[in-house]
Amino acid sequence: MKTYISPWPQAAKLPDFPRSVAVLGATGSIGVNALKVMARHPELFTVMALAGGRNGTLLAEQCARLRPRYAAVLDDAARRELEAGLPAGYSPQILVGPDAFTTLAALDEVDTVLSSIVGAAGFEPTLAAARAGKLICLANKESLVLGGHIIRAACHASGAVILPVDSEHNALFQGLMGLESDDEIARLILTASGGPFRGRDAASLAGVTRKQALAHPNWSMGAKISIDSATLMNKGLEVIEACHLYGLPVGMVHVVVHPQSIIHSLVEYVDGSQLAHLGMPDMQVPIAHCLGFPRRLGVDVPRLDLARVGCLTFEEPDLAAFPCLGLARDAYDAGPSHPVVLNAANEVAVAAFLDGRMGFADIPATIEAALDRHRPVDVSTPEAVLDLDRAVRDEIRRALWPDAD
Missing domain, CATH: 3.40.50.720 (NAD(P)-binding Rossmann-like Domain)
Incomplete structure (x- = not known):
């Protein structure tokens, strides 16, 4: 397949x-x-x-x-x-x-x-x-x-x-195993925790601090990934990753907010049924699955007790408060050079936020502005990809750090 x-x-x-x-x-x-x-x-x-x-x-x-x-x-x-x-x-x-x-x-x-x-x-x-x-x-x-x-x-x-x-893509991978044809897939559903600011509106996010943005409710991650989770850019990047991994159009990759992070993702088949991958939020599980594939290895992680969890909830992502997810989907649809710009602008903006040079709400604004300025270019070679990545970073850095060498 x-x-x-x-x-x-x-x-x-x-x-x-x-x-x-x-x-x-x-x-x-x-x-x-x-x-x-x-x-x-x-x-x-x-x-x-x-x-x-x-x-x-x-x-x-x-x-x-x-x-x-x-x-x-x-x-x-x-x-x-x-x-x-x-x-x-x-x-x-x-x-x-x-x-x-x-x-x-x-x-x-x-x-x-x-x-x-x-x-x-x-x-x-x-x-x-x-x-x-x-x-x-x-x-x-x-x-x-x-x-x-x-x-x-x-x-x-x-x-x-x-x-x-990635726990989400590993879950999708396991849900797709054994299929004979792409025609059996209706859609892929990535789950998102919603990050530390789930439920807040756009106006309330302007003043959030570095410490608040780094405080992920479910996962222990590095600073950059934690900020991406807080803006939902992490989920946007995962949508693009899923399209490349599984050869599907962006319209077949969906996102649902699932605050408990127990369901890691779902595959929906053409008969309307869905297969979910469940487990405690611990990265040792997908790491072991990949390192040991096709064997399934034992790992020292807490076991899932659904009765103790009690309730699993789901909601649509708020694209008005967290526009990065929509920016990522649009970038993938726009052509292969746009995701390069998206990622470069995001990495520089996140670094600027962590450095105290911009506010949390300025991250998506910086990315959107970079995408608006971009005109499609050929990125069919690694050299072209890296040249574009470098050019976007340099342009944004000059604006944010004019006093830098």
Whole structure:
């Protein structure tokens, strides 16, 4: 069937166990949880490479425990932290800089790549893994938002398989397994918690603080993803990701607000029935599903007790108060270059909000203005995608940080 970005996993050649894993974003919440999953099943996984951004201290602790052959950080300061924390007698090969992540993603010694870098920085490493034919456990939705068409082509050329780590897309993936044809699908339904400001109107959001926006009610996430959840941009990016993963038009991907975050997403079939994936909100579950696929691995998470939960509720998203979701849908419909602009403008706006340079309501306004200025351009190559991404960021940064070097 044609609904997957990669060959139908049950027909594709998956790496044998034990799998040799590179974790890109090892010091973030997804990476930390992935290491917990693999530690529970040491007979199934060998950690070959860890990449940890700028947190050299935590990466050193992880390396000391797991002894990977390779480690990567973004700058020399993190490298010094990493080297200082390594035990005597252990010297992994250390790579430095953004290109290091791309190198680790394509290592011959690695068959499985967990791509959990935040933001557009994940595009090139994910593409490198796709070109190298890896099993990719994808937790970086921006890779597909920027260049899903490019990564799809790379997967089909190399035989790479992408399994979605995002809890929503992992739920959809499980709900789609076993179908014979796209014609059996009526629509995909992504669930959204609604974030910390669910139920508030647009006027009341103007004065929200950084601390309030970071306080997600159900999930423990990094700052950028937490703000995206608060604006509903996270759900907008997930709509675009679903379109690329499953080859469906944006009109077949819907969003419903589900505050309890127990149902992670639903697939509706042409007979009107729906299949939901339920579980406690813990990222170890979808991570384990991807790392162990097609095996289902045990994880140490609380069990769902529906009687204790008591009530599951649902509501339509408020697009007037949270316009980012609508902006994302419109951007995907407008053509392949518009999502690049959407994502670049969002990342800069979120950084500006976290830096105190703009208000919460200015985030969607900044994104909308960037999309209004944009005229479609060719983004059929990775270089074109990255050039456009850079140009949009530079334009917005000059306006927000005129005093910057």
